[in-house]
Amino acid sequence: MRITQGCFSFLPDLTDEQISRQVQYCLGKGWAVNIEFTDDPHPRNSFWEMWGLPMFDLRDAAGVLMELNECRKVYGDRYIRLSAFDSSHGWESVRLSFIVNRPNDEPGFRLERHEAAGRNIRHTTKSYAVDRPEGSRYGGR
Amino acid sequence: MNAQMSVATTPETGEARPVEQVDLRHEFNEVGIGEVLDQLDRELIGLKPVKTRIREIASLLLIERIRKRMSLTSEVPTLHMSFTGNPGTGKTTVALRIASILHRLGFVRRGQVVSVTRDELVGQYIGHTAPKTKEILKKAMGGVLFIDEAYYLHRPDNERDYGQEAIEILLQVMESQREDLVVILAGYGDRMDKFFASNPGFRSRIAHHIDFPDYSDDELLAIAELMLHDMNYRFSPDAREAFIRYIGLRKAQPLFSNARSIRNALDRMRLRQANRLVADLDRVLSASDIMSLEAADVLASRVFSNGYPK
16 A cells, blocks of 8 residues: 655655755755655654754755665665755744655555444554564565 | 757647757857856956866857757766866866856856865764765755865875765765766865875866966056955055065065965055054045055065065
8 A cells, every 4th residue: 555645645656857856946945855764654653764964055956866865775665755844933844745765565554443441443553564673674675 | 150040849749859050159148158258358367278278168068058959969078177276376266157157058057166175075083074075065966066175185194084085975976976066176286286196086087177377477466456446446656666576576485375465465555554544644535545555555565675675
């Protein structure tokens, strides 16, 4: 199951050309672009790991693409996303975030029903990928 | 010149087709490098060989650009350069101009110049250098990376120096991302030669080696007058004569660094002029008094007192 998080996730995967156009847009707005990766695809997982520091003061998307390709070399079997942080007063938060790399095989989620008191049902979603330990999900590389 | 630009798209299919004819003058005017080159001629005095070389490079790039549109080439030309020359011969100034020429011709996308020295590239402990160098490279992407005194990157006396690591990263990016980044190395001639001798990778990756000659006396005088003009000062006729003598004497002394020495000399003369004017508080000053440097301001220099008659 293809996970859909952040911008553009209902579109086909962006090409490098399209990624760099998006990044250029962010840089044009003065946002700092950051690369993050994870192998826990749960939508409530907000702790993605950072690939280096956020990139401040860049003028051209080529620099971000260079880092992204480095990151793909090491963590090409995981999810990688770019996020753009707007530091201007009143925003001070992420303005744009989109996935730029995903594993070849995304096993999806299972739905667990927990029967609570009074025949109540509580639902939990769990990714099949997280059954294996971190680093060896998605086949590891 | 009478050939007009042909239509770039065919109306039936609408798909891009390589152009077959190009009006060179139109192209030349369109990119506006004419202005940049003229400005270079106007604002930089002397440096004949440098200007010739830049004109050649600009022409080559213009033709490359047209060739690309005619689908005759797909290779990105190697644009990395090395500027060698004595102190104060205008290497940094020219680097800034080159960036704007490259930007106008579309060979760099943004046209910014990131000027660095060894400090900004090389780290202080193991593992510090690579991120530091990459940081700078990322900032310079789409523009020009100007490395001043590049020979300091290589310290032959210390084989564990981290400079080598920075050099390796630089070389790699210079080769693999030629379309994203132009690197300009600058430094004094003899030391750059040694640097290239011990890093043959650099020499072969740099297409344009430009040597900056020293300025002649006349050129130095012209530079001084241009600087004064920009600061709204001028020499009185006597002061000009004195300054010609000053240049001759100063050049013979050690640590002469061309235009930079001239600028420093002018700054000191402005000091003396201000002092002279303030010494006599009971007079009415005209704009002309404030603007002009007198012979006394020049002649008070230490350069004249080293055994030379005033």
